[in-house]
Amino acid sequence: AVGVVAKPPIRKLARDLGVDLADVVPSGAAGEVTREDVVKHASQASVFRNIETPEWGAVREETIPVPVPDAAASVPPAPSRSLPEPVDGREESIPVRGVRKATASAMTSSALTAPHVSVWVDVDASRTMELVKRLKSSPDFADVRVSPLLIMARAMIWAVRRTPMVNAAWVDTDEGAQIRVRHYVNLGIAAATPRGLLVPNIKDAQDLNTRELARALEKLTLTAREGKTTPADQQGGTITITNIGVFGVDAGTPIINPGEAGIVALGAIRQKPWVVDGEVRPRWVTTVSGSFDHRVVDGDGVSRFIADIASVLEEPALLLD
Template identity: 50%
Template sequence: MSELRVFTLPDVGEGLTEAEILRWHVRPGDVVRVNDMVVEIETAKASVELPCPYAGTVDELHVAEGMIVPVGSPIISIRTADSSPAASNERQSVLVGYGVRTDASVTRRARRAPDGMAAPAPVPEREDPAVGRARAKPLVRKLARDLGIDLGSVTPSGQHGEVTRADVMRASGGEATPAAISAAPSPGGHAGERISVRGVQRAMADAMVQSAFTAPHVTEWVDVDMARAMEVLSKLREHPSSANLRISPMILVAAGLVRAAVEQPIINSTWVDTPEGAHVVLHRDVNLGIAADTPRGLLVPSIKAASALGIVDLARAVQLLIETARAGRATPADLTGGTITLTNIGVFGIDGGTPILNPGQTAILAMGRILDRPWVVDGHVVARPVMQLSLSFDHRVIDGATGSRALRSIADFLGDPALALVIEAVDR
């Protein structure tokens, strides 16, 4: 009937490896109950008394006072009166803290926990959350309330069965969109007007997010005296070759940008990530994208192989491209394949900015308005038509020196386009 139980030295302090037996409170033959203090030990952290885990008679003390023994060592044996369920049920191991492995320390047996416990004084049951309300974050619940959506009627798509913001938006008939997100938590507790983001705006948003958070942008500015460029333009307008054509400063800026892209092919390139690593593709053609403000929103159709075109042909191509885009007839081919972009913010009465690259391109030029400004010519302040150029480029591909040279080249061209074209003709 009786059974011999061995109490091994536990780790009483989170990672202790040994302890000194200071004083035994019992001797062989003594009767002990569960939790009677049988021994005082000293560890690196504390002096503590150990309560006996078994009831019975002390059979043997395995360690003398003053001895230091490792965690897991048998220290006392108790002959129990009977093999109670508790005794037969328990495991013999101690909770060894960290890596102590002794002969007595490790067993692995999983047991089932018994049911049936004393309970606290009754508390009202908490409502089953699955029944009481749908699972959702507070902000999502508020959004649903603002939109008049019953969360319980929304099909949850969250990882743990929770209703997400997107689910609520879908249920409200809208799309889960950035515009909706910014509109929802408006002050005053009521949602303002919600504008669905789709189509061209959606494409723009996706492209801009992709570009802005992938390519490290650098933007540089330069002011250009456009006096000579304006003279060339007015002469060009008089010329029969440009009949029925709109000859705007944009034509010259476009020509300048295309020339710079030919001179510095690196600004007319694409960064490509592959599993093997990244590389840069230099494009053979300069496909000049022109940002166009259309009734549908921002579109960037491109003129393919623009470097092959003379000024007048370029003007014609630009005009056709923009008219087609504004009429809503731009083809997918028109809208793709651009390698570099020009955007005219001068038409909005703006001088400069920090344009965001079209994804897959490494440079974008913004032209500002042309405005008479004080300009120093030969030591005298005179009024000159001045325009600002803003060039953004991808610094993964284009370093500051290269980007600056490209922008300077465009500025120099615009400063005296006739001279530049003459020199070009001579070079050919």
């Protein structure tokens, strides 16, 4: 690049890495671009490659016919066993009813019918933590709760648009099996409540800006804790987040919510040693893991989706596209 001070080997390195020297901030004592400047710029720029994101389609749903065998394999029911009677107060039987019964039935059905595939990746979420800190101090977010879950939710919505099959569902009809692709996101948030596990969802989350999404998350969480979640709040979800990090858990293989094809778990965010530019530094690190219906989405789609979420947590500026 004309006007840029850089030695010939540095210019060759920039050409090899596809770096425009005019875009590099020099750090040399005489204002020259150093090797470290080029390598750092290349590593940062690589995060932003291939970030073009499609627009949400005008059609909300479409179905894809799926050929299936004439005779589906059936799973024999598990033999029933009676619980032992209490002995000297050492045991007790708790009737399974209400939310617990519904959850058990739904999770058993999901585990037996949807072939789960799980993936996970460790993420340097330091910039996400910096963004959360800035938002908390912003007057625009003074009256709303901000947490890493907000950035995770934004990342999920962004990544869904790039890999829409994770937001689809397998549907058995009289005409045969179909894959229903939803061009909208009803984002489910798994919530542990005194009533048991609930998964209310934020309708049309793709239409919300960051502040609106933060408000919707806060309202959803508060409603669940107060036991005021309605059946309508839990219906129609398309993909789910489970925030297992609040329990100090790093990763897991969650069971997919029925009617969906994916669930992503956000693990605990802890300070850990992390290699940055060849040096070990303390960084805020988390693990993003997820389970997906392998009938609906293949391994490449699953991997791309999780990698996209990781990219946003590493560099939230991607959400500005």
